[in-house]
Every structure is written in C-alpha cells, then in structure tokens.
Amino acid sequence: MSKIIYVSAALAALLSHPFNASAASDGDLQAIRERVQQLEQRMEQSGPTPTRNSGGEGAFNPAISLILGETYGNLRQDPAIPATGFAMNANPGHEQGFNLGESELVITANIDPQFRGVGRFAIDPAGGLSAEDVYVQTGALSAGLSLKMGRFLSGLGYLNEKHAHTWDFVDQPLVYATLWDNQLGEDGLQLKWLAPTDTFLEIAAELGRGRGFPGTDRARNGSGAGVLFAHIGDDIGIEHNWRAGVSLHQTKRVDAVSDAVPDLLDTADGVSNSFSGDSRTAGVDLVWKYAPNGNLRDRYVKLQGEYFRRKESGSLTYDINAASPPPPITDSFSVTQSGWYVQSVYQFMPRWRNGLRYDRLDPGIAAVGALNAGNVISDYGYRPSRTSLMLDFSPSEFSRLRLQLARDNSRQGLADNQLFVQYIMSMGAHGAHQY
Amino acid sequence: MQRILCTFLLLLLSGNVHAALDVFACEPEWAALAQQLAGDKASIYTATGALQDPHRVEARPSLIAKARRANLVVCTGAELEAAWLPVVLRESGNSAVLPGSSGYFEAAHYVVMLEIPARLDRAEGDVHAAGNPHVQTDARNFLPIAEALSKRLIQLDPSNTAYYRQQLAAFNQQWRAAIAKWGQQAAPLKGIPVIVQHRGFPYLNNWLGLKQIAELEPKPGMEPSAAYLGSVLNELQQHPARMVLRAAYQDGRPSEWIAERAHIPAVMLPFTVGGTPQATDLFAMFDDTIQRLLAGLK
Numbered sequence: 220m221s222k223i224i225y226v227s228a229a230l231a232a233l234l235s236h237p238f239n240a241s242a243a244s245d246g247d248l249q250a251i252r253e254r255v256q257q258l259e260q261r262m263e264q265s266g267p268t269p270t271r272n273s274g275g276e277g278a279f280n281p282a283i284s285l286i287l288g289e290t291y292g293n294l295r296q297d298p299a300i301p302a303t304g305f306a307m308n309a310n311p312g313h314e315q316g317f318n319l320g321e322s323e324l325v326i327t328a329n330i331d332p333q334f335r336g337v338g339r340f341a342i343d344p345a346g347g348l349s350a351e352d353v354y355v356q357t358g359a360l361s362a363g364l365s366l367k368m369g370r371f372l373s374g375l376g377y378l379n380e381k382h383a384h385t386w387d388f389v390d391q392p393l394v395y396a397t398l399w400d401n402q403l404g405e406d407g408l409q410l411k412w413l414a415p416t417d418t419f420l421e422i423a424a425e426l427g428r429g430r431g432f433p434g435t436d437r438a439r440n441g442s443g444a445g446v447l448f449a450h451i452g453d454d455i456g457i458e459h460n461w462r463a464g465v466s467l468h469q470t471k472r473v474d475a476v477s478d479a480v481p482d483l484l485d486t487a488d489g490v491s492n493s494f495s496g497d498s499r500t501a502g503v504d505l506v507w508k509y510a511p512n513g514n515l516r517d518r519y520v521k522l523q524g525e526y527f528r529r530k531e532s533g534s535l536t537y538d539i540n541a542a543s544p545p546p547p548i549t550d551s552f553s554v555t556q557s558g559w560y561v562q563s564v565y566q567f568m569p570r571w572r573n574g575l576r577y578d579r580l581d582p583g584i585a586a587v588g589a590l591n592a593g594n595v596i597s598d599y600g601y602r603p604s605r606t607s608l609m610l611d612f613s614p615s616e617f618s619r620l621r622l623q624l625a626r627d628n629s630r631q632g633l634a635d636n637q638l639f640v641q642y643i644m645s646m647g648a649h650g651a652h653q654y
Numbered sequence: 655m656q657r658i659l660c661t662f663l664l665l666l667l668s669g670n671v672h673a674a675l676d677v678f679a680c681e682p683e684w685a686a687l688a689q690q691l692a693g694d695k696a697s698i699y700t701a702t703g704a705l706q707d708p709h710r711v712e713a714r715p716s717l718i719a720k721a722r723r724a725n726l727v728v729c730t731g732a733e734l735e736a737a738w739l740p741v742v743l744r745e746s747g748n749s750a751v752l753p754g755s756s757g758y759f760e761a762a763h764y765v766v767m768l769e770i771p772a773r774l775d776r777a778e779g780d781v782h783a784a785g786n787p788h789v790q791t792d793a794r795n796f797l798p799i800a801e802a803l804s805k806r807l808i809q810l811d812p813s814n815t816a817y818y819r820q821q822l823a824a825f826n827q828q829w830r831a832a833i834a835k836w837g838q839q840a841a842p843l844k845g846i847p848v849i850v851q852h853r854g855f856p857y858l859n860n861w862l863g864l865k866q867i868a869e870l871e872p873k874p875g876m877e878p879s880a881a882y883l884g885s886v887l888n889e890l891q892q893h894p895a896r897m898v899l900r901a902a903y904q905d906g907r908p909s910e911w912i913a914e915r916a917h918i919p920a921v922m923l924p925f926t927v928g929g930t931p932q933a934t935d936l937f938a939m940f941d942d943t944i945q946r947l948l949a950g951l952k
Contacts, residue, residue, distance in 0.1 A: 335744075356744075363722055363747040413722050413747045419715030452715025457703045460714045508712075512705035515712065517905055569877050569905070615876060616737075617776060646776070651741040654713050 281328030281336075282648035286384045288321025290314065293638040302397055302629035304582025304599035305556070307477040307492060309400030309432040313390060313637070319344050321383045321643050323351065327650060333357060339382070351382075351404070363413035370430075373403040374411070374423055375448045375466035376525050377504040385652055387521070387564045388609050389623045389639040393578040394558030398500065398527050400432035403468070407442065419452040419462070433498045433529070434470045444470035452654075457513040461506060462654060468500040472531070476539065482594050491540050492595070494552065496533010502526060506654075517569055524561040530554075535587070537594045550588025552595070557581045564609075574609035580629065603629035618644045675811050678721050678751070680729035680739065681708055682927040683790040684761060686936045688728055690825050691804050695814050699724070701742075704928035705903045708734055709780065709875065713741035721746035724757065725810055728803065731760025732767065734787035756809055762787055764802045765795040768856045779873025790926060792857035793833050793940050800825055832937055840944050842951060847893065849886065851878070851900035851909050854925065858943070867893050870908045878908040890916045897921045897950035902929035921950040 292298075298312035314320065322342040330336045339352035354369030372380045378395060379402050391401045407427030414420040429443030430436050437443030445468070452462030472495060479489035503526050510519035535552035562576035585597040605628060611621040620642050627635040675696040679685035685700040692698075699720045702711050708730070721727065721742050729735050743752055751757040767785030774783055789795045804822040808815045844863035851870045859866050868886050870878040890912075897919045900909045906922065913920035923943050924933035930946075933939040 358744065358749070358752060360747060361749050365745075365747045411747070413718065413745070415723055417719060419719035421718075450715070453719075454714060454716040457706075460712075460716060462715045512903075513703045514706045514903055515710045516707040516903075615776075616780065651713060651737050651739070653741055654715060 279328075281326050282650065284325045284645055284647035284649050286321060286323045286325065286382075286643065286645045288319065288384060288641065288643040289317060290320040290389060290639055290641040291317050292389075294635055295637075296627075296630065296633050296635040300630050300633065302393060302580055302582075302603040303601045303631040304603070305397045305580065306480040306489065307475075307494065308397040308556070311391075311396050311401045313639075314344070320389075320641070323382070323384070324348065325650075327648075329358065330355065363415060365411050365413075367409040367411075368407075370404065370406045371409065373405050373425055373427075373431075373446050373468075374409065375403065375446050375464075375468060376502050376527070377462070377464065377506055377523060378525065379403055380653065384643045384645065387562065387572075387574050388576055388607055389621065389641050390607075392525070392558075392560035392562070392576065393580050393603060393605055393629055394525065394527050394560055397580060398433070398529055398556070398558060402431070403446075404431040405434075405444065405446075406430045407444075419450070422449045423447070429470045433472060433475070433500075433531075435473045435475050437471075437473070444468065458511060459507065459509050461508070462504075463506075464504045466500075466502040466504070468498075468502075470498050472496055472498050472533070481596060482537070483596055484594060486538075490538040493536040493539050494531070494533060496531055496552070498529060498531045500527055500529040502528070515566075517566075519566045521564045522561070523563075524559065526557070526559040528555065528557040531556075535591060535595065537591050548590050548594070550590035552585060552587055552591070554585035555583045557583070570613050572609075572611050572613075574607075574611075576605075576607040576609070578605040578607070578629075579603070599631070601631040603631075605629055617646070617649065618642070674814065675726060675807065676724045678724035678727045680727070680735050681790070682929075683936065683939070684728040684730070686927040686939075687796065687800060687803060688726075688807075690936065691800060691818065691821050692807055693817070693821055695811065695817060696726075696807070704924070704926050704933075707903050709737060711735070711738045713738045713745065717742045718745045721751060722748050724748065724751050726757050726759060726806065727751040728759045728761070730762055730787050730789065732762035732784035732787035732789075733782040734762075756806065759803060759806050761795075761799045761803075762789055764798045765789050765792075768860060769853070777873075779871070780875030786853065786856050788854045788925075789857055791855050791923075791943075792861040793829070793836060794861060795857060796829060796936065797826065800829070828937070832940065836940055836944055840947070843944075843947055846897075846951065847895045849890070849895045849898045849912065851898065851904055854901050855899060855923075858923075862944075862947070864947075867895055870898070870912065883908060883911055887912060887915055894918075897947075899923060901925035919950045921946050923947070 292313050292315050294313060294315050298315065301310040319342060324340045326338040328336060334355045335358050336355050337352055340348040341351045343349055350370055352371055354367050354371045357366045360366060374380050378391065379399065395401055405425060405427030407425060409423060409425045411421055411423035425446040426442040427444045428437050434444045448464060448466040450462055450464040454460045475494045476491055478491045480492050481489050506523040508519060508521045532553035534549050536547050536549040539547050541547050558580040560576060560578045562574060564572055564574040566572040580603040582599050587595045587597045605625055607623060607625040609621060609623045611619055613619045623639040625637040627637055675692060677688045677696045677698045679688055679698055679700050681702055682700050682704050685698050688696060688698050701717050702708055729739060762784060769786040771778065771781045800822060804818050807818045840862045845865055847865045847867045849868040850866055853869055853874045868889060870883060870886060872882045895918060898909045898912050899921050902922055902925050909920040923946055924930040924939050927933055927935060927939050930942055932942040
C-alpha cells in the first residue's frame with residue numbers, strides 16, 4: 220500500500236513540476252533522475268509492504284483447530300478385563316463399536332512477548348469437554364531454558380508427549396496402557412534446559428500433584444510426583460536421525476484402591492485392594508528414522524522401542540470391603556513390574572504406511588507380607604504380549620484413514636483378535652508436530 | 655566413569671569453535687546467499703537438503719540443537735516451513751531467533767508475492783495465505799533479499815559493517831551482470847507452453863516468460879492420481895506443451911509418465927543449490943536451470 224502512495228506521490232511531483240519536455244535541459248533531466256532515485260531508495264527503505272491488517276478484536280484471535288476422529292473397534296473379549304498380573308494397574312482398554320476416540324479442540328496463541336498459552340480439550344464420547352492440556356509456556360527465556368506451567372503431558376519417554384491424533388497405531392503400547400494409563404498427565408511445572416552443544420541434549424525436571432496414574436492426586440502442600448528425563452539426539456548424514464532418552468518418575472501412592480483383583484482364594488469377581496507406598500519408575504527410549512535423501516514425502520522408516528520398569532513398595536490392604544470380623548488385613552507388599560515394545564512404521568509409497576508392533580509385559584513376582592501370603596497372588600507365571608499390524612492412508616497432510624489388526628495375548632487363556640478402523644482429520648490452523 | 659563422562663562432554667562441546675555469527679539457514683539457497691554476503695564471518699548450517707521436500711521436514715533433534723546456538727535464522731517464510739520451524743524455534747529456548755526478533759529473517763517478506771489466494775480453503779489443497787513461497791526460482795528476487803539480509807548481518811554484527819557492505823556490493827554487481835546474461839540466454843524460452851508437476855515455478859515463469867498451462871498435482875501438495883494424469887494428457891492434445899517441469903526433490907514418475915505419452919521432454923530443475931550436481935552455488939544454480947530448460951526446447 221505504502222508503495223502505491225510513494226509512486227503516486229512521485230508521479231504527482233513530476234507532473235506538477237513546471238517544465239516543458241521538449242525544452243527540458245540536461246540539468247532538468249538529471250534532477251528528475253535524482254528525484255526518482257531518491258524515491259526508489261525511500262521505497263526500499265520503507266521495507267516490506269505491510270500485509271492486510273483488519274484490526275479490531277478479531278485480529279488477535281488465537282489459532283484454533285479441531286481434530287476429528289472416530290474409531291470402530293471389534294473385539295472378541297471384554298476390554299474391561301485387565302492384562303494378567305496387572306489388575307492393580309490402569310486399564311484404559313478399548314471401546315467396542317463406534318466411538319469418538321481422538322476428537323479434540325486445540326486453541327493456541329502467544330499471550331504476550333513472554334508467554335504462550337495452549338488449551339487442548341478432548342471431546343468425550345458422552346459429549347462433554349475435558350481438559351487434556353492447559354498450560355502456559357515461556358517463549359523468551361534465554362540460555363536454552365524453557366518453563367511450562369499448568370496441565371500438560373509429561374515429557375518422559377518418547378510416546379508420552381504425543382497426542383492421540385499423532386499416534387502411529389490406534390492404541391498405545393501395553394506398557395503405556397498399564398504403567399501410565401496411556402499417558403502420564405500432570406498438573407505442575409516443567410523446567411527444561413537445552414545444552415549449547417552441536418549434539419541435541421536436553422535435560423528436564425517436572426514437579427506435579429500426581430494427577431495421572433500411578434499418582435494418587437495429592438491435594439496437600441508440596442508436590443506429589445516428580446519426573447526427571449534427558450534426551451540426546453542427532454543426525455547421521457542427511458538420511459538418518461535418532462533420539463534416545465532416559466526417564467525417572469517417582470510418586471508416593473496413598474490409598475490407591477484397585478477393584479476386581481484376583482486372589483489366591485479364587486474369590487468370584489475378585490476383591491478390592493488398597494496400596495500405599497512408593498512408586499519408582501525408570502525407562503529408556505530410542506527412536507531412529509531413515510528416509511532416502513532425507514525426503515519424507517516419498518518413503519521413510521521409523522523404528523522405535525521403549526522399556527519401563529517400576530518398583531512399588533509399601534503396604535497392601537487385602538479385600539477392603541471384607542465383611543468384618545475379621546477386619547481387612549494389611550501387610551507389606553512390593554513388586555517390580557516392567558514392559559517394553561518395539562515398533563516399525565514404513566511409508567512404502569507417498570501417502571501409504573504400514574506398521575508392526577510387538578508388546579510385552581512382565582508382572583514380576585511380588586514379595587507379600589506373611590499375613591497376606593495366603594490371600595494375595597505373588598506370581599502370576601504369565602507374561603502378557605500382543606502383536607499389532609497397521610495400514611494407513613493419508614489423502615492429504617490433514618487426513619488419515621487407518622486399519623489395525625491385533626492378536627492380543629495379554630490375558631492368560633483369553634486370546635483376542637482385534638480389529639480397528641479409524642479416521643483422524645484436522646481442520647483449522649494446524650501447528651507443527653514434534654519429532 | 656568420570657573420565658568417560660568428561661570426554662563425552664568435551665566431545666559434545668568441541669563443535670563450538672566457530673566464526674562471529676552462527677547462521678541457521680532453512681533451505682540451501684539461503685545458506686548460499688548468506689555465504690556470499692557473510693563470507694568467513696559466519697558459520698552456516700543448512701537445515702534441509704536439496705533433495706528434501708521443503709514442505710515436509712521434521713523438527714529433528716539436530717535442528718533444535720543448531721537453532722539453540724544460532725544468532726540468525728534465515729528462511730523463506732510464507733508458511734513454507736510451517737510444519738517444523740515453529741517447533742524448532744520454540745524448543746530451542748533461544749529468544750534471539752524467535753519470529754519478530756532481529757535474529758529471524760524471512761526472505762519472502764522482501765519480494766512481491768505471487769499467487770496470493772483469493773480464497774483460503776483447504777479444499778484448494780496446500781495453499782499458503784501469504785502467496786506461493788517458492789520465491790528463489792526468480793533470480794531477480796535475490797537483489798532485494800540480499801540487500802535486506804546484508805542489513806540484518808550488519809545489525810547483528812556491526813563490527814564487520816565495512817566487510818558486509820563490500821560483499822553486498824560485489825554480489826550486486828556480479829548478480830546484475832548474471833541476470834542480464836541469463837535474460838539473453840533464456841530469450842528463446844519466452845512464451846513457451848509448459849506443464850509443471852507441482853506449483854513450484856510461478857516466479858521462474860514470471861521471470862523468463864514461460865507459459866504454464868497445466869499442473870500434474872490436482873491440488874497443490876496432493877499426489878497426482880492416474881485418472882487425473884489421464885485428463886491432463888487429454889488436455890495436452892488440444893493445448894500442447896513443450897516440456898514438463900519438476901523440482902529435483904520430486905518423484906520423477908508422474909512427469910515421466912506424461913512426457914512419454916505426450917512425446918515431450920521431462921525437465922528436472924535444481925530448484926535450489928545442490929539440486930543437481932551442476933548447481934554448486936547460486937550462480938551455477940541459475941546457469942544450470944537455464945541450460946536444462948534450453949535443452950528441453952531441442
């Protein structure tokens with residue numbers, strides 16, 4: 220716009236200049252040339268033409284996007300049955316039939332030069348909204364530091380921070396489902412530091428109230444859970460890149476009640492137990508990606524694996540709903556559970572990808588105090604596993620259709636063949652994705 | 655153990671020896687331009703390769719680490735890097751290169767944008783609100799961009815002002831001479847009808863007078879389907895084109911499919927520095943582009 224004004228001004232100046240073209244002397248021409256040159260220079264200095272600026276309230280509207288997703292699940296076994304040996308863990312399970320699994324509303328904007336705000340609301344199948352991510356993040360701290368405050372997904376591991384619409388499979392690996400209730404979410408603070416090195420190295424600490432499993436949502440002074448993690452990563456040439464990480468999590472569990480836990484007395488429908496004690500988890504993760512010429516559009520391979528190991532020790536109250544007398548028996552209890560998965564995703568031609576994942580869990584052998592030794596199962600003698608196969612097609616960057624088949628041996632004697640069909644689409648402003 | 659750790663940390667830090675300015679260039683053409691203008695006063699890192707689709711890059715750990723130390727980020731802008739750069743800059747924890755600060759430079763700001771969509775709708779494919787971002791295919795665009803970039807270098811590193819001015823003057827002189835030469839060489843290309851695989855060349859067409867009559871992508875960013883290619887082929891019988899153009903990073907099959915059936919040459923252009931073995935710097939990139947186009951005429 221300003222350019223047009225300058226040019227009109229230049230023309231007006233030239234036209235209003237009282238001279239006769241035929242009689243113009245060399246001096247006049249020289250003067251005109253200089254004047255045009257000056258105007259040109261001013262135009263260049265005025266910089267880029269400002270783009271349209273409508274002003275008003277709407278001009279500061281945040282970026283809004285809506286992720287639309289639906290999954291159809293066909294399972295032969297009841298998804299409410301937990302993996303063998305993991306009845307005292309989370310069991311996010313699956314949904315049978317049609318469900319609005321991945322739909323979410325995302326609103327992001329810079330708040331001021333210092334802060335950026337993110338609100339992410341999952342659309343519940345019942346129709347309500349639940350806050351998945353609500354945080355502010357500093358944008359202008361220096362020295363590689365960044366601070367996040369609010370409700371956010373913990374940065375531990377590789378998959379934990381990934382939102383459901385970016386998952387490569389319909390569901391999370393078993394180890395995430397049982398040890399983190401799919402994803403560890405926290406209300407608290409995250410401080411991250413990126414080292415000033417050529418190789419990517421970040422170290423972060425999180426403090427939270429222990430909102431997400433295995434935390435028991437502490438509502439007292441101080442913090443209920445802590446996370447430490449470090450990631451390191453780099454390129455190898457232009458075709459390969461990788462990231463590796465280690466994570467530690469600890470929380471104090473208070474009166475964590477689990478229902479329908481099988482026991483040695485073979486009580487019908489199980490019993491309800493309550494656990495209080497320390498929970499410490501350590502994990503390692505590794506991701507490696509390869510694309511010929513580094514061109515992700517045509518073909519790429521992504522390999523990843525993660526391992527988590529959790530030790531819990533404290534006291535267990537057996538059958539809290541027992542008709543007294545006798546009163547429920549409390550004694551010491553400790554167990555080390557672990558699990559891992561490896562998966563590969565291969566984009567074999569533009570828009571088409573397939574994936575293979577193998578999951579495995581180890582419920583460990585629990586040390587049960589003498590008083591409960593006749594009630595609580597210490598050794599399940601079974602290692603849950605699952606194999607999943609995925610094929611997806613993305614008509615564009617903003618839409619994806621997926622088919623997934625799984626052979627689920629996570630429950631002893633209840634092998635399940637599972638079929639999922641899913642679409643995920645995103646409309647509106649769509650932010651960039653993490654690695 | 656401690657010794658291993660120390661060695662490891664030293665190894666990590668050893669990459670730290672560098673020139674006055676750390677420049678993070680999003681694409682090879684801006685790395686090449688920064689090299690011309692800053693010479694040995696800057697150490698330049700290029701985030702994407704010439705054979706990578708610049709729309710589809712990931713926020714890789716290495717990019718975040720490089721952006722952490724950058725004094726200046728030089729990118730195309732106009733949303734070309736929207737899929738990855740915002741994450742890289744945010745994760746870098748480096749406030750000096752955030753959009754709006756003096757360490758963030760968008761080349762597309764300094765040229766007249768083409769193909770600004772009248773209607774912003776994803777039904778039109780991957781359109782960019784600010785206009786077509788592939789500004790580097792018109793050699794004339796490098797003059798205002800070089801001028802602005804040089805000013806930015808001076809702003810960030812005023813102690814070398816004289817050097818940057820001298821580099822800019824030398825570049826301008828050589829570049830103007832080269833534009834005149836390319837203009838002459840490319841004279842036979844004026845008005846030649848072409849098809850393009852992706853809407854990547856409006857600036858090249860605008861500069862050399864090529865006439866684009868069709869695209870192989872049904873909508874920008876969408877893969878050409880067999881049915882759509884068939885309809886383009888039909889169209890070609892009424893309005894014949896002389897060649898089919900694509901950028902080096904693109905899959906050659908759609909172009910070659912059409913080329914074979916329409917009996918016209920498929921011409922692969924470097925699109926950026928390094929796109930072809932010949933395109934070793936900015937000058938060579940345009941030399942090679944014009945040579946390849948002229949070869950397509952024969």
